[in-house]
Amino acid sequence: MTKVLIIGAGHAGGTAAALLRQYGFDGAVVLAGEEPAPPYQRPPLSKAWLKGEAELEDVLLRPESFYAEQGIELRTGVTATAIDPAAKTATFADGTVEPYDLLILATGSTARKLPLPGADRGELLELRTLADAQRLKAALGPGRKLAVVGGGYVGLEAAASARALGSEAVVIERMDRVLARVASPVLSTFFTDRHRREGVEILTSAEVAGFEAEGVRLGDGQLVEADAVLVGVGALACDSLPRAAGLACDNGVVVDETARTSDPSIYAIGDMTFRPIPALGGLRHRLESVPNALEQAKQAAAAIVGRPAPAPEVPWFWSDQYEVKLQIAGLGDGADRQVVRGDPTAGAFAVFHVKGDRIVCVEAVNAAAEFMGGRQMIGRGTPVDLARLADTTVPMKQVAAG
Numbered sequence: 001m002t003k004v005l006i007i008g009a010g011h012a013g014g015t016a017a018a019l020l021r022q023y024g025f026d027g028a029v030v031l032a033g034e035e036p037a038p039p040y041q042r043p044p045l046s047k048a049w050l051k052g053e054a055e056l057e058d059v060l061l062r063p064e065s066f067y068a069e070q071g072i073e074l075r076t077g078v079t080a081t082a083i084d085p086a087a088k089t090a091t092f093a094d095g096t097v098e099p100y101d102l103l104i105l106a107t108g109s110t111a112r113k114l115p116l117p118g119a120d121r122g123e124l125l126e127l128r129t130l131a132d133a134q135r136l137k138a139a140l141g142p143g144r145k146l147a148v149v150g151g152g153y154v155g156l157e158a159a160a161s162a163r164a165l166g167s168e169a170v171v172i173e174r175m176d177r178v179l180a181r182v183a184s185p186v187l188s189t190f191f192t193d194r195h196r197r198e199g200v201e202i203l204t205s206a207e208v209a210g211f212e213a214e215g216v217r218l219g220d221g222q223l224v225e226a227d228a229v230l231v232g233v234g235a236l237a238c239d240s241l242p243r244a245a246g247l248a249c250d251n252g253v254v255v256d257e258t259a260r261t262s263d264p265s266i267y268a269i270g271d272m273t274f275r276p277i278p279a280l281g282g283l284r285h286r287l288e289s290v291p292n293a294l295e296q297a298k299q300a301a302a303a304i305v306g307r308p309a310p311a312p313e314v315p316w317f318w319s320d321q322y323e324v325k326l327q328i329a330g331l332g333d334g335a336d337r338q339v340v341r342g343d344p345t346a347g348a349f350a351v352f353h354v355k356g357d358r359i360v361c362v363e364a365v366n367a368a369a370e371f372m373g374g375r376q377m378i379g380r381g382t383p384v385d386l387a388r389l390a391d392t393t394v395p396m397k398q399v400a401a402g
Helices: 011-022 065-069 130-139 153-164 185-197 240-244 290-305 368-380 386-390 396-401
Strands: 003-007 028-032 072-075 080-084 089-092 097-099 102-105 109-111 145-149 168-172 201-203 208-212 215-218 223-225 228-231 235-237 266-268 273-277 283-285 316-321 324-330 337-343 348-355 358-365
Touching: 003 011, 003 097, 011 028, 011 072, 011 290, 065 072, 080 240, 130 228, 145 153, 145 215, 153 168, 153 185, 153 316, 185 201, 185 316, 185 324, 185 348, 185 358, 266 290, 324 368, 337 386, 348 368, 358 368, 368 396, 386 396
Parallel strands: 003 028, 003 102, 028 072, 102 266, 145 168, 145 228, 168 201
Antiparallel strands: 080 089, 089 097, 109 235, 208 215, 215 223, 273 283, 316 324, 324 358, 337 348, 348 358
16 A cells, blocks of 8 residues: 655645545655644734634634544654655654655745844744744733834734734834835835834934844844844745755755655655746746645646646735735746836735736736636736736726626
8 A cells, every 4th residue: 555654744744644544545654743723824824813803613624623633643743854865764852763755845845044142032033933922922912012124015914913913013024115126116106105104213224233131123223122023034934844854845845746856756746845846937946835735736736646637837926914905916037127016005006027028927916806817827828918907997808808
């Protein structure tokens, strides 16, 4: 009987286990994860969970009873320390050696650390796990102040949640605008203005020199006082296991369109992979998103059971801050112009990144039609009429129809 071992019980690993059963796999499935909880959703951690609007049952991917009912052996609180591709075994910190016929790696990513004085202080917060979210939640409330180092999506979402709980919040970003690495200047300006209207202090072009008991020390000597400090400056692929095992790695584990690694018996899915994106012409990227985790779980499960490969998907992402719903499809790499559809000051608009006469990315703020239309056009490679795209009197459905 074929045995599939899945190391990593997050969104990707938990979904892969469920899909194997859904697709008719009747062999053994072992799902092993470091955290004590069953597989759960991570996006709510910076939003609903922090604000007290969700309990554990609300964020679980599936009820805990699902795994036993489906014949999936769920092992929580266990850490894999090595894999041996030749012997087809994985070793865990408790000394257990688990054999496998096929292995799926789904260990995700880990928070990037800052090599600065005080960065090893135990009081510093991250936001990657339920335990992290619980620590942050306990630090927030009326009369408290949160300093967020890093103006990315997670940091901004945490700042918004902090304000909802009555805390003061300050965001410290070393670039000249928030979201500088991942979004257009139009989007950065919109979110900066929105947060400032909610009382969040935004400091840009601000270098962090170190961390102290009283808060964050900046390069110019200023001390940003805070009761709690959250560091959110990006994430690194958890690829130490595959690297040590000799698998090809490059900004994550290198995989093909089926999520297979350089070892034909090992797959890798989710945040930890450096993968081709067929819907974008095979461009390789490391993506950190739930849709990416789900897509690669489908790829691996389909390949294992001999099912036809799933249709390629256009990468997409989302972020919720206050009443703002941001949806992004595609990647802006190589775009040579941007077209704004709608009025950012009205709180509903979209920024289209265009290369030649093709849309390669859309950033949609409270604009579901623009998100859906843009995503369809990216997937089909539909030429776009820029004048019609910018003209809000032309329905987005008509623009997307070409």
